[in-house]
Amino acid sequence: METTSRGQKRCVYCGRYYKPNPRVWKIQKSCSDPECRAKRKRESHQKWLEANPDCFKGRYVEIKEWRNKNPDYQRLWRKKRREIQDEIRLVRQCGCGFYVAGVETALRDTNFD
Numbered sequence: 001m002e003t004t005s006r007g008q009k010r011c012v013y014c015g016r017y018y019k020p021n022p023r024v025w026k027i028q029k030s031c032s033d034p035e036c037r038a039k040r041k042r043e044s045h046q047k048w049l050e051a052n053p054d055c056f057k058g059r060y061v062e063i064k065e066w067r068n069k070n071p072d073y074q075r076l077w078r079k080k081r082r083e084i085q086d087e088i089r090l091v092r093q094c095g096c097g098f099y100v101a102g103v104e105t106a107l108r109d110t111n112f113d
Contacts, residue, residue: 013039 008017011031018031030036049055067073 011036 004017007019007025009020009025009028010017011033012029013036014031014033016031016033020028030040
């Protein structure tokens with residue numbers, strides 16, 4: 001990689017000069033152009049996959065068996081998540097009360113006078 005006296009480097013992918021980020025200038029290879037960044041990302045990902053060939057293999061069978069044993073898990077999880085989000089949204093919309101995790105309904109401020 002070529003560096004100029006003004007601290008610029010030449011992009012490995014497009015060949016243009018760019019000013020590198022001061023925190024990572026020693027290892028930065030590409031300019032901020034989206035195409036160059038995408039090429040660098042693809043190259044980096046490909047190298048990682050070559051170094052870790054079995055990373056995504058071998059778990060599919062276990063996961064499929066678990067899903068067959070727990071067919072309603074995802075549906076129930078989504079339902080519970082939706083209820084919690086609705087509860088939080090209600091508290092934010094009305095502007096009163098506060099949310100406590102694990103409580104069935106949102107608690108409201110009450111006037112103790």
